[in-house]
Amino acid sequence: MSIIWLIIMLLSIAALLLVDPAAALEAMITGANDAVSLALTLVALYGIWLGLFEILAQTGISDRLAKLLHPIVRRIFKGEDAETEKYISLNISANLLGLGNAATPMAINAVRGMKRDPDRPAVATTNMIMLVVISATSLQIFPSTVISMRAEHGSADPADFLLPCIVATVASTVIGIIGVKLISSVGRAVVRRRKKNAGAAL
Amino acid sequence: MTLYIVPAIFLGVLVLSLLRRKDAYAAFVKGAGEAIELMAGVLPFLVAVMVACELFRVSGAAAALADIVAPVLAPTGLPPQLTELLLLRPLSGAGSLSVLENIYETYGTDTFIGRCASVVYGSSETVFYVSAIYFSKSEIKRLRYAIPLALVASFIGNIIGCNLCRLI
Numbered sequence: 001m002s003i004i005w006l007i008i009m010l011l012s013i014a015a016l017l018l019v020d021p022a023a024a025l026e027a028m029i030t031g032a033n034d035a036v037s038l039a040l041t042l043v044a045l046y047g048i049w050l051g052l053f054e055i056l057a058q059t060g061i062s063d064r065l066a067k068l069l070h071p072i073v074r075r076i077f078k079g080e081d082a083e084t085e086k087y088i089s090l091n092i093s094a095n096l097l098g099l100g101n102a103a104t105p106m107a108i109n110a111v112r113g114m115k116r117d118p119d120r121p122a123v124a125t126t127n128m129i130m131l132v133v134i135s136a137t138s139l140q141i142f143p144s145t146v147i148s149m150r151a152e153h154g155s156a157d158p159a160d161f162l163l164p165c166i167v168a169t170v171a172s173t174v175i176g177i178i179g180v181k182l183i184s185s186v187g188r189a190v191v192r193r194r195k196k197n198a199g200a201a202l
Numbered sequence: 203m204t205l206y207i208v209p210a211i212f213l214g215v216l217v218l219s220l221l222r223r224k225d226a227y228a229a230f231v232k233g234a235g236e237a238i239e240l241m242a243g244v245l246p247f248l249v250a251v252m253v254a255c256e257l258f259r260v261s262g263a264a265a266a267l268a269d270i271v272a273p274v275l276a277p278t279g280l281p282p283q284l285t286e287l288l289l290l291r292p293l294s295g296a297g298s299l300s301v302l303e304n305i306y307e308t309y310g311t312d313t314f315i316g317r318c319a320s321v322v323y324g325s326s327e328t329v330f331y332v333s334a335i336y337f338s339k340s341e342i343k344r345l346r347y348a349i350p351l352a353l354v355a356s357f358i359g360n361i362i363g364c365n366l367c368r369l370i
Contacts, residue, residue, distance in 0.1 A: 001330070001333055001334060001349065002343075004349065005250060005251075005254055008254045008255075008257070008263075009254050011258070011261075011267075012254070012257035012258045012260075012261040012263045013261070015261040015262060015266070016260070016261040019262065023260055024261075027256045027259075027260040027261070028253050028257060031249070031253035031254070031255060031257065032249050032252065032253055034252050035245070035248040035249040035252040035253070036245070036249070038248060038252070038296075039241055039244070042241060043237050043238060043241045046236075046237035046240055046241060047233075047238075048234070050233040050236050050237050050240070051230035052211075052212065052233070053233050054229040054230060054232050054233030055216070055219050055224070055226050055230055057229075058219065058224045058225075058226075059215065059219045059224055060222075061215065061218065098207075099207075099208070104332075104335055107332075107335075107336045108243075108335070108336060108339050108340075111336055111337060111340050111342070112339055121341065122341055122342060122343040122344060123342065123344045124337070124345045124348060128336075128348075129345065129346060129347065129351075131336065132337075132348045133348055133351055133355065135327065135332050136329040136332045136333060136348075136349075136352035137352055137355045137356050137359065138325055138326055138356070140324075140327075143320075143323070143324030145299070145323075145324075146302075146323050149299075149302065149303065150306070150316075150320060153306040153311045154311065155316075156312055157312065160317060161317045161320040161321050163366070163370055164317075164362075164363040164364070164370060165324040165325045167362060167363055168324075168359040168360055168362055169324075171358065171363075172325065172356045172360075173355070173359075175355040175358055175359065176351060176352060176355035179351045179355060183351070
């Protein structure tokens with residue numbers, strides 16, 4: 001993340017220095033302003049969703065949802081406790097419904113609750129990467145924003161892209177999950193071999 | 203259909219909490235109170251991501267990069283007119299939505315390009331935003347391969363979706 005951010009900043013500011021130096025600060029202020037007004041909107045939205053979540057927890061619905069998704073969640077995210085699994089289940093459910101803003105606070109809590117590697121506490125574990133990859137490849141089955149935008153722009157059939165879109169959504173998520181599993185198992189095999197070699201050297 | 207999801211969820215949950223004789227009001231207030239603390243942690247990341255995104259767009263670096271990348275897209279079957287959308291989609295929802303609107307106005311919603319753009323926007327997420335925000339309240343600094351993998355997976359999904367648009 002740090003490197004990508006740095007590259008984007010360097011490229012853009014260098015380009016602006018040549019083309020239009022006055023626009024640099026202006027763009028930064030616009031961006032920061034957007035962030036603050038988005039944050040205000042999000043405080044309101046998170047307030048609603050976290051409020052609902054507390055009722056969900058109190059009535060036991062979130063426990064039941066977690067139990068329902070447990071067979072899947074357990075297989076994808078190995079070795080997390082029940083509380084974290086609950087947040088993961090809620091994150092996935094909200095993402096499936098297209099409620100990204102409800103999914104985000106659940107994911108933040110899930111990441112906070114996940115076990116960390118004691119040797120490298122600042123490095124994301126496989127489960128954390130899995131959560132990010134699943135959300136970042138989109139789980140939304142019904143892209144309501146796009147459908148209403150198409151309708152607004154005079155589409156004869158606003159839902160005409162739905163089938164390819166769902167296939168793309170599912171394909172990207174499946175590829176993401178398989179990718180994480182593959183990379184983590186290759187990583188584990190390398191670590192094991194290294195340990196074995198170290199043992200043989202002794 | 204989707205219009206009914208949110209009110210139905212709230213209604214169902216509130217009715218259930220009434221049936222179980224729980225204090226929904228107290229619970230809601232408690233949960234809502236966590237929002238400010240959560241946002242205070244998220245805001246710095248939001249500023250960093252959105253400043254970078256705005257600079258990327260305004261400086262023309264996004265458009266220039268799109269021109270460079272466009273020829274690479276040819277063998278994938280993705281129309282080259284979508285490069286700017288493909289580049290901005292992982293960065294910002296609002297920024298890429300204005301690009302999508304632009305595509306609809308220029309090429310129409312029901313053309314191949316318009317439908318492909320719909321698939322790209324509808325089947326992808328703001329990868330960088332999600333990655334930054336999800337870790338905002340933890341001490342995790344290194345995300346390892348999370349972002350590249352999410353980008354590659356989304357891109358393959360986009361290719362599959364757009365090529366299906368030709369057939370369906």
